[in-house]
Structures are given as C-alpha cells and as structure tokens.
Amino acid sequence: MHKHEYAAYDETFYEFSVQGRLKVYVVPKPGFAKTFVSASVPLGSVHEGYLDENKKPVNVPRGVAHFLEHKLFEHEGKDISKVFSKYEASVNAYTDHHQTTYLFSATGHVLENTKRLINMMYAPRITEEGVEKEKPIIIEELNMHGDDPYYHAHRALLKNMYTVHPLRDEVLGTKESINAMTKEALIAMHEAYYTPENTEVIIVGDVDLKAIEQSLNEGLTLPKKAEKTPMPIKEEVSKSVNTPFETDTYDMETPLLMMGIKLPRTTFKGDAPIMNFLKYSIALEAALSTSSKAYESLLEKGLVNDAFGVDVIFETSYAHGLMFAETSDVNGLRHAVQDILETAREEGISEEAFTHVKRKMIGHHISLFDKLESLASEINDYLQFNLYFHDLPSMLESIELSEINEALKSIDADTIAFYGGLPKGTK
Amino acid sequence: MNLITYKEGATLFQSIRTTKFKSMRIQLRFFSELTAKEATAKTLMLGMLSAKNDAYPTRRELLRKLETLFDTRLYGRSVKLGKKHVAQIDMQFVNPKYTDIPATFMNEVIDHLETTLTRPLFDEASLKEEKRFLNDHFASEYANKDIYASRRYQTLLFKDHPYRVPANGERDFVEGITLEDIKDAYHSMHEDPLVISNVGDGNKTLETEVKKRFKSKGKGTLEAFLVRQKFQAREDVHETLKLSQDRLFMTLESDTYYTDKDVWAMRVLNTLFGGTSESMLFESVRETHGLAYQVASSYQPFTSLITAMAGVSHENVEKAKSLVREELEKLKNGAFSDDDLDIAKKNLAQSIKKSYDTENSLAIKAFVSELFDVPLEKEDVLALLEDVNRDDIKRLARTLRWVFTYVLGGTSHA
Numbered sequence: 001m002h003k004h005e006y007a008a009y010d011e012t013f014y015e016f017s018v019q020g021r022l023k024v025y026v027v028p029k030p031g032f033a034k035t036f037v038s039a040s041v042p043l044g045s046v047h048e049g050y051l052d053e054n055k056k057p058v059n060v061p062r063g064v065a066h067f068l069e070h071k072l073f074e075h076e077g078k079d080i081s082k083v084f085s086k087y088e089a090s091v092n093a094y095t096d097h098h099q100t101t102y103l104f105s106a107t108g109h110v111l112e113n114t115k116r117l118i119n120m121m122y123a124p125r126i127t128e129e130g131v132e133k134e135k136p137i138i139i140e141e142l143n144m145h146g147d148d149p150y151y152h153a154h155r156a157l158l159k160n161m162y163t164v165h166p167l168r169d170e171v172l173g174t175k176e177s178i179n180a181m182t183k184e185a186l187i188a189m190h191e192a193y194y195t196p197e198n199t200e201v202i203i204v205g206d207v208d209l210k211a212i213e214q215s216l217n218e219g220l221t222l223p224k225k226a227e228k229t230p231m232p233i234k235e236e237v238s239k240s241v242n243t244p245f246e247t248d249t250y251d252m253e254t255p256l257l258m259m260g261i262k263l264p265r266t267t268f269k270g271d272a273p274i275m276n277f278l279k280y281s282i283a284l285e286a287a288l289s290t291s292s293k294a295y296e297s298l299l300e301k302g303l304v305n306d307a308f309g310v311d312v313i314f315e316t317s318y319a320h321g322l323m324f325a326e327t328s329d330v331n332g333l334r335h336a337v338q339d340i341l342e343t344a345r346e347e348g349i350s351e352e353a354f355t356h357v358k359r360k361m362i363g364h365h366i367s368l369f370d371k372l373e374s375l376a377s378e379i380n381d382y383l384q385f386n387l388y389f390h391d392l393p394s395m396l397e398s399i400e401l402s403e404i405n406e407a408l409k410s411i412d413a414d415t416i417a418f419y420g421g422l423p424k425g426t427k
Numbered sequence: 428m429n430l431i432t433y434k435e436g437a438t439l440f441q442s443i444r445t446t447k448f449k450s451m452r453i454q455l456r457f458f459s460e461l462t463a464k465e466a467t468a469k470t471l472m473l474g475m476l477s478a479k480n481d482a483y484p485t486r487r488e489l490l491r492k493l494e495t496l497f498d499t500r501l502y503g504r505s506v507k508l509g510k511k512h513v514a515q516i517d518m519q520f521v522n523p524k525y526t527d528i529p530a531t532f533m534n535e536v537i538d539h540l541e542t543t544l545t546r547p548l549f550d551e552a553s554l555k556e557e558k559r560f561l562n563d564h565f566a567s568e569y570a571n572k573d574i575y576a577s578r579r580y581q582t583l584l585f586k587d588h589p590y591r592v593p594a595n596g597e598r599d600f601v602e603g604i605t606l607e608d609i610k611d612a613y614h615s616m617h618e619d620p621l622v623i624s625n626v627g628d629g630n631k632t633l634e635t636e637v638k639k640r641f642k643s644k645g646k647g648t649l650e651a652f653l654v655r656q657k658f659q660a661r662e663d664v665h666e667t668l669k670l671s672q673d674r675l676f677m678t679l680e681s682d683t684y685y686t687d688k689d690v691w692a693m694r695v696l697n698t699l700f701g702g703t704s705e706s707m708l709f710e711s712v713r714e715t716h717g718l719a720y721q722v723a724s725s726y727q728p729f730t731s732l733i734t735a736m737a738g739v740s741h742e743n744v745e746k747a748k749s750l751v752r753e754e755l756e757k758l759k760n761g762a763f764s765d766d767d768l769d770i771a772k773k774n775l776a777q778s779i780k781k782s783y784d785t786e787n788s789l790a791i792k793a794f795v796s797e798l799f800d801v802p803l804e805k806e807d808v809l810a811l812l813e814d815v816n817r818d819d820i821k822r823l824a825r826t827l828r829w830v831f832t833y834v835l836g837g838t839s840h841a
Contacts, residue, residue, distance in 0.1 A: 008525070009449065009525055010449075029447070030447065031445070031446070031447035032447060032784050033780040033781060033783055033784055033805075034780070034781045034784050079704070079705075079710075079714060081704050081705050082705045082770055085703070085705050085770045085773055085774050085777075086766075086769070086770055086773060088773060088776070088777055089777070090703075090774070090777060105777075105781065106777070107776070107777045107780040107781060133717060134717075135717075136717040136718075137713060137717050137719075137720055138720070140672065140717075140718070140719050140720040140721075140738065140739070140740065141720035143671045143672040143720075143738070143740065144672055144720055144721060144738050146670075146671025146672060147572040147670050147671050147672065148570075148571060148572070149570050150570070150571075250570070251569075251570075251668075251669070252567075252569060252570035253566035253567070253569050253570065254563050254566045254567055254570070290486075290490060291487055291490040291491050291494055292487075293487070295487075296485065296486065296487045299486070299556070302559070305559060305560050305563045306560045307563065307564075307567065326563055326567065356491065356494060356495065359494070359495060359497065359498075360494040360495075360497075360498045361498075362497065362498075363494070363496070363497030363498030363499070363521055364498045366449050366450070366497065366521045366525050367449065367450045367498065367519070367521060369449045370448045370449050370450050370786075372784075
C-alpha cells in the first residue's frame with residue numbers, strides 16, 4: 001500500500017492493487033458516518049464496438065454502455081439494489097460519454113458491499129428475457145429528456161461541434177438502437193471493457209485500511225484475461241467545427257445560447273492533457289466567468305442574466321469549453337461573446353486576473369474534501385490522465401501566465417460553435 | 428452532537444462544533460409569515476443584499492472579494508418551512524488554517540457578512556436587474572416540464588391552503604414591487620425572529636463575533652408553527668400539453684404531522700410505498716410492468732400528505748394509476764414481506780445517519796429540535812425508527828385517503 005500525504009490540508013490517500021490487477025484508492029475521512037465507493041470502467045457512449053478474438057472490429061447498437069449499466073443490476077431476475085439496502089448501502093450507477101461508474105454510499109458493511117459491487121460488475125447475469133424487459137424502461141428514460149430544451153440544445157451543440165466523433169450520439173442511444181439491443185452484444189462489450197486492469201475503485205470514508213486491502217485481495221475472484229478488447233474511439237479529424245451557428249425552437253419562454261469551443265488536447269508539447277485542462281479552465285474563467293469584466297459588460301447591456309456559466313471538459317478522446325446563457329437576444333449575445341474572445345486572444349489576461357483565478361480554484365479544491373461524492377468523482381477524472389487530484393495546488397503553481405495567454409491564442413474563430421434555443425413562434 | 432445554544436430576545440444562536448469538515452458555515456434564518464407579496468419582495472431584497480452593497484457597489488467587486496477569500500460563497504435566498512417564509516443568508520468558507528492568512532481570514536469573512544446585513548445598496552437600477560433575474564427564473568420553470576408540472580400540481584393542490592405560496596413568491600407580484608417595498612422588507616426582516624447557526628471547529632472568533640454582531644431587533648420569539656388543515660377530496664385535473672411523457676401526481680392525505688408520535692412510522696410507510704428504488708411502487712410500476720423510468724413517493728410531514736409521482740407514456744397513465752392504487756391496498760392489507768419492511772427501515776436508518784455528515788443538515792437539525800421538541804441525537808432518532816412495526820404500517824395505511832390526482836400531458840408523442 002502506497003501512502004500520499006498532503007499536510008497543508010490534513011489530507012492523505014492510499015493506493016494499492018488487488019492481486020496486481022485492480023487499482024484501489026482510499027481517502028480516509030474520520031468522523032463521517034457515510035462511506036462512498038465508486039468503481040469506473042472506460043466504457044461510455046463514444047465506444048461503438050469491440051475487437052473480437054481476431055482483432056476484427058465489431059459494431060454494436062448505440063447506447064450499449066448505458067444498457068449494460070442497467071442490466072448489471074439484475075441478479076437472478078431481481079434488482080440487486082435490495083441486497084445492498086439490507087447491508088446499509090444505497091447503490092446506483094451512471095453512464096457518460098467515456099465511462100460507466102457504479103457506486104454506493106453506505107453506513108455499514110463497507111467491505112462486503114465493496115466486494116458485492118465489484119462482483120456485480122464482473123459477473124453479469126444477462127438473459128434474453130431481462131434484455132427485452134429493460135427496453136421499455138430505457139425508452140421511458142429517453143422520453144424523460146424528450147421535453148427538456150436544455151438537454152436537446154446541448155446535444156445539438158455537440159453535433160454542431162463534431163463532424164465524426166461519436167460524441168455526437170446520445171448516451172442512451174435511440175429508440176431504434178435500444179430496441180435493437182441483444183444479449184450477445186451486451187456480453188461481448190462487457191468482456192472487452194469490464195476488466196480489472198481497466199477499473200478504478202475509489203473509497204472515501206472512515207474505513208479500516210488494512211482490512212480493506214486484505215479483504216479485497218482475499219475475497220475477490222477476478223475474471224480471467226479477456227480475448228475481446230476495446231475498439232479504438234473514432235477520432236475527430238477536423239479542428240474546426242461542423243456548423244458554426246444554428247437555432248431551433250422549443251416550448252419555452254426565455255431564449256438560450258450555448259457555445260462550444262473545440263480545444264486541442266495537446267497544444268503544449270510534453271504537457272499532460274490535465275495540464276491543458278487547467279490552463280484552458282483558468283483562461284476561460286478569467287475571460288468569461290461571472291466575476292469577469294466581460295460578464296459585467298454583458299449584464300449592463302442586458303444580454304445575460306444570472307443563469308450563466310462557463311466550463312471546460314477534458315476527456316481522453318476530446319476536449320472542449322462550454323458556455324451556457326439565458327438571453328433575450330441570441331444574436332446580440334453571440335456577437336458580443338465572439339468579440340470578448342477575440343479581445344482575450346489579442347490582449348491576454350492580466351497577472352492580477354491570473355493570480356485571482358488560481359486562488360479561487362484552490363479555495364474550491366479545499367471545499368471539495370468535505371463532499372465525498374464530488375471528491376471521488378474528481379479523483380477519478382484525474383486518474384484518467386494518471387494524475388492525482390490532490391496535486392492540483394502544485395500543478396496550478398507550475399503554470400505561468402504566458403501559458404494561459406498562449407492557450408487563449410490557440411482558440412481560433414472556426415473552432416467555436418453556437419447553438420440558440422428560441423421560444424416557439426420566434427422568427 | 429457538540430451543540431452550544433444561546434438565546435437572547437428574538438435571537439437563537441447555535442454553534443455546532445465538529446472537526447470533520449475543511450469548510451465552515453454561518454447561516455442566518457429570519458422567520459416571517461408567508462404571503463405572496465412579502466415573499467416576492469423578500470426574494471428580490473435577498474438577491475440585492477447578496478449581490479452588491481455600500482462597500483462593494485457592483486456585482487463584480489463583491490464577487491471578486493468573495494473569490495479572493497478562497498472562493499467563499501454567499502447566498503441570500505428564500506426558503507419555505509411549513510407556512511413560514513425563511514429569509515436565509517448563508518456563508519460557506521474554508522477553515523482559516525488552510526488559507527495563507529489564518530490570523531485575519533475569519534474576521535474578514537465576518538466583516539463581509541456584517542456589511543451584507545447592515546450596509547445594503549438599494550437603488551432602482553439594482554432592483555430592475557433583480558426583477559429581470561427573478562422574472563427569467565419564473566419563466567425558465569416552464570422550460571423544465573418536470574418543474575412546471577410540479578408547480579402546477581402544487582398550485583392546484585394547495586389552492587385554499589396556508590402553505591400554498593411558493594418560497595420565492597409569485598410572478599404576478601414582481602413588477603409591482605417598489606424600492607420602498609424592498610426597504611420595508613429589509614427593515615421588517617431585522618425585526619423577525621432570527622436563528623443563527625455556526626458549523627465549524629469551535630473557532631472562538633467565529634462564535635464570539637457572530638453572537639455579538641448579529642441579532643434580531645424584534646421582541647417576539649419564534650414559536651412552533653405547524654398547521655393541521657384537512658383537505659377536501661376534489662375532482663382530478665388533467666391539463667393538456669404536448670409532452671413526450673405524461674407527468675402523474677397522486678395525493679394521499681394522512682392524519683400524521685411532523686410532531687406526532689407516528690411520524691416515523693409514516694416515514695417508514697412512505698419509504699416502503701415509493702421512497703426508494705427498492706419500494707413497492709418501483710417494483711410494480713417500473714420493474715414488473717416496465718411503465719416508467721421514474722416513479723416514487725414522498726411524504727411531507729408539515730402537510731401530512733404523501734404524493735406518488737411517475738413519468739409515463741400517455742397510453743399508460745390509467746394503468747399506472749391503478750397500479751399505484753393497488754400498491755396502497757397491499758399496504759393496508761399487510762401484503763408486504765418482513766424483508767421489505769426491514770429494507771425500508773434500513774434505508775431510512777441510512778438516510779438518518781448520512782444526514783449528520785453535512786453542515787446544512789446539522790444546522791437544520793439543531794434548530795428544529797429546539798423549536799419543535801423533536802430528538803436531536805442520532806441514537807434517539809434511530810430508536811424511534813426501530814420501534815416501528817408491521818401493525819403500525821397497516822394501521823396508518825388504513826388512515827390514508829386519496830384526495831387529488833393531477834396529470835400533465837396527454838397529446839400525441841414527440
């Protein structure tokens with residue numbers, strides 16, 4: 001077991017591997033009643049299939065990762081959630097573009113529940129009957145989003161940004177792909193992606209470290225090495241966006257504008273992608289956050305309200321910046337934001353703004369240590385890039401202002417897409 | 428719980444001392460009667476208080492000051508507790524020992540909170556901006572059809588009830604609020620009974636200074652404020668809107684309110700009925716019949732009501748209704764296993780234990796315990812839960828009456 005200490009924030013975490021294959025990270029949280037455990041595998045909606053035993057690519061229906069997430073809860077025809085509840089745990093899972101994460105929070109029996117979670121992930125009991133039974137439930141889940149203009153606008157923006165990347169597709173798939181799902185496709189994808197070497201387990205809570213290490217090493221039977229393997233994700237070839245601007249109408253009252261900026265993942269030679277994430281985060285925060293001069297001027301012009309935000313997303317196959325705003329003037333705001341970014345590219349940000357954003361980020365970093373679920377999620381995000389979330393302050397320290405301004409300069413006008421949502425009846 | 432309580436006039440001060448958090452919190456809660464115009468004015472006033480003040484006359488200056496204090500968060504917002512409006516000012520900040528100015532950080536935070544409370548900047552331009560924000564907020568509720576359906580349901584359900592006013596007030600009142608109304612709301616807030624909650628590591632500066640600097644100017648004290656009002660069963664309402672999924676709400680009235688001895692049995696009943704993904708509604712409507720992705724029930728002990736909710740395709744609404752009714756009949760007849768009851772109690776026990784892990788929840792527990800004489804310590808609450816048995820569930824289920832059903836949707840599918 002390897003120990004990492006962060007004395008400045010009274011934080012420690014440990015890492016060890018189970019049978020030399022499955023990586024486990026433990027963050028002790030003395031005094032907390034709840035222990036939060038997550039286990040993530042790198043199978044999301046961008047994974048379109050697998051390589052078979054002969055390394056031949058095989059495509060499967062879209063939404064397979066999410067469908068599989070649903071089916072792994074089936075245990076002898078019943079939902080395994082009840083077993084977790086009996087042992088003081090609430091279990092859940094979610095699928096995003098790149099990963100599927102299984103999780104529970106528990107007030108007891110952490111060892112048994114952790115083993116149960118991992119066994120549930122590695123030992124699927126998928127039946128044809130179970131697959132058919134799940135289809136209408138997932139279609140209702142899809143319908144649940146059907147009336148949400150923000151959800152549709154985000155989906156449309158991604159389509160406008162990317163030309164071929166499977167990020168264009170819905171995480172849940174479509175009604176047609178859900179209805180086309182088969183037991184065989186689910187089992188094959190499970191074999192290719194759900195391997196101990198690909199899994200990261202994160203445990204945050206008031207736990208007995210030694211007992212966890214011993215219990216997982218002795219109590220888990222890990223699956224044998226898979227013959228099927230992950231299929232490479234289709235790469236986005238175009239640096240520029242697909243459609244720079246588009247609008248559509250929805251059953252809503254206040255128009256909205258979303259902006260997406262396609263970001264390079266390796267602008268700076270030798271940098272880890274997570275360092276790029278930090279640099280672009282600082283750059284967009286300084287240029288366009290709610291405490292920026294730019295936002296103040298947008299408010300004064302009446303172009304935005306307090307429902308406004310910017311964010312940067314970095315994953316292993318794509319990276320982009322996002323802006324969301326409600327506005328009474330979609331076109332006016334779009335032009336204003338284009339001008340703001342152009343000015344930021346030309347003038348860069350000040351030393352004062354740079355220091356300010358870093359201080360804010362460190363404050364946010366410290367506060368996350370109290371939020372067990374968010375902490376586990378952040379740790380998982382950084383682990384995708386083989387880095388530790390706990391090292392964020394020293395990573396920020398190593399960044400120089402010139403790198404932020406270089407990052408801003410790399411944002412070309414043709415890498416930016418806008419999507420406007422307008423109330424029905426708008427011309 | 429390591430709780431320090433101190434009362435002076437209309438002010439109740441509570442400090443919860445714990446070392447398990449890296450952050451600290453100060454919350455001020457001013458309690459007043461909930462009327463639509465007052466709630467609207469107070470919502471606007473709280474927005475203005477937390478956005479600008481005499482020392483930081485622009486949003487940007489104020490926000491940058493907070494960010495400089497290691498991303499300190501300051502929220503002014505309206506909350507509803509039963510029939511009371513709560514004007515809540517909430518400050519979250521990191522423990523000074525993790526900052527580079529440990530000696531002065533706490534005073535800076537408290538100074539900032541004091542400035543927020545005592546040096547407001549109420550002008551026409553700020554009011555206009557805040558009105559725009561609040562109007563947009565009300566407008567955005569229509570875009571989210573889950574929220575919109577829930578609002579419509581609440582409006583129709585509570586139309587003659589003291590609890591009917593939403594925390595943020597009502598859209599129709601926004602335009603009519605004047606700067607004088609804002610000033611009146613501000614001054615009356617300072618006269619309202621005040622509950623102050625500190626959650627942190629027992630920092631002496633925090634406890635002493637907060638106690639000294641923040642007080643209600645009023646003379647009254649905060650009294651328990653439960654309303655027991657019977658609902659009359661009424662006609663079901665089906666409103667038409669083109670949706671990809673109908674939203675169904677079914678209301679049951681009980682005789683069990685927040686301070687009643689059966690309240691924990693009613694909470695177990697609700698958990699068993701539809702409170703979790705191990706519940707009877709989930710098992711029947713989703714798992715067995717595949718009619719819904721989301722189906723659940725919730726119990727509101729201030730009103731005694733249980734609401735069952737589901738998102739279902741239009742053609743399945745009637746079937747879903749009948750399944751929900753069937754599950755209630757099973758509860759009444761005791762047609763549930765000991766195992767299911769045990770799981771419901773364990774789920775609730777988990778929630779109770781986890782609720783002692785957040786600063787906000789600790790603060791709420793401390794003042795509701797003082798106000799309503801309900802148990803504070805985890806062990807005492809768990810003991811009440813443990814006493815609940817199958818006969819309690821059957822007995823309480825038989826007291827439940829269907830009073831209202833609301834459906835939004837019902838046209839062709841998107």
